[in-house]
Amino acid sequence: MRIIVVGYGRLGAQVVKHLDAHSHEVVVIDKELTLLQQPVPDPGVKFIAGNAIDPDVLREAGADGADALFALSRDENTNLMVAQVARQVFHVPKVMAVVYDPAREPSYRAAGIETMALTVAGAEFIVGQLMQTPPPEFSEVWKRVHGHAAEMSSPPVRSETTGPMYVIIVGGGRVGYFLARALLENNIEVTIVESDKKIFDLVSNQVDCPVILGDGSSTAVLERAGAHRASVFVAVTNHDHDNLIACQLAKQQFGVPKTIARVKNPKNEAVMQMLGVDITVSSTSIIASVIQSELPQSRIRQVLDLRSGQLELMEYRLDAGSPVVGKRLREMTFPAACNIVAVFHDGEAVVPRGDTSFQAGDLVLALVKLSNEPEIRKILLGE
DSSP, X not given: OEEEEEOXXXXXXXXXXXXXXXXXXXXXXXXXXXXXXXXXXXXXXXXXXXXXXXXXXXXXTTGXXXXXXXXXXXXXXXXXXXXXXXXXXXXXXXXXXXXXXXXXXXXXXXXXXXXXXXXXXXXXXXXXXXXXSSOOOHHHHHHHHHSSOOOOOOOOOOOOOOSOOEXXXXXXXXXXXXXXXXXXXXXXXXXXXXXXXXXXXXHHTTSSSOEEESOTTOHHHHHHTTGGGOSEEEEOOSOHHXXXXXXXXXXXXXOOSEEEEEOSSGGGHHHHHHTTOSEEEOXXXXXXXXXXXXXXXXXXXXXXXXXXXXXXXXXXXXXXXXXXXXXXXXXXXXXXXXXXXXEEETTEEEOOOTTOBOOTXXXXXXXXXXXXXXXXXXXXHOO
8 A cells, every 4th residue: 555644743653653654555644854863763764855745746746546545734724625635636545634623624525635633642552453354433433532423514504695895804914014004095994814813913003904813724714704695705814724724714604605715836726726725826926927027039929818617718929849730620639627718820810610721820819627727738749
């Protein structure tokens, strides 16, 4: 079996100690180099330094073919994001994450993630669950750990409201501060949630709206903020995993109809949208897109961004080396979530039909699902 352990703190180190690295391929991921420099219980264990919420780091660890992943870091939101990426992106069959807030467990458990509040003493239990054949049903595991049956929950259903718009902003730093000011200037009700005391003190004296000191991914804090009546929930902290979990909590626990998350690592955009965030905003992607569109030699340009539907309208410039040059549209196989909208040949727009052929110098306008864009780029441009 290939087993990935995320987090090499006290719990992670104990789990690795109990795993048989001779019988299994064990890979440990941790972003703290000092932890990875600790004595290794078995020389057969592979260590990777990096942030496991990055899909590329998980891919390097072999998540594509992993049999199990244990998210055991000290940060609960990191564990939950890693577990979801492992489950939904890499389809790891057995995923377990450490959490500390019991209120979070039902919704993530419903998504196929075993969430348990474990201590170092639970390391043997984790390994024991992994090695059982066949593995017990989760309900039985839950009963053993918690002493009662698990209760499944479903997101609340909001009734249509015509009242004033109410926006909750998680993160009172520069982005949250200026966003709150802009919304207040448009007479929109706003509440800011900030976990850092220094930032809380600063922003409380600078904006004329309620500011709550607390964790924006905590049920109790969002209840205080009135999330049950929020129209829009915006998470703009400096951490992608915190923004994701806060948005998921707002939607799953409080039924907030629209969630928006700031994304620092552009590679996390598609993942966060897949995991339920309605709109993602990456300043890096925005700036890169603007610069790219200004470069005359650029072969790709984003024409329209439809993030609410996870679609974008892209323009591709073909050259003599493009794989499709000389071929007809009917000879090409494109993903189902892609539609060639128009082909511009010598400045003239052509509505594509089956016998439309591609030529060097053509501009191809395509409506593409975000997750399929790299595949379309490879088909049209070979890159």
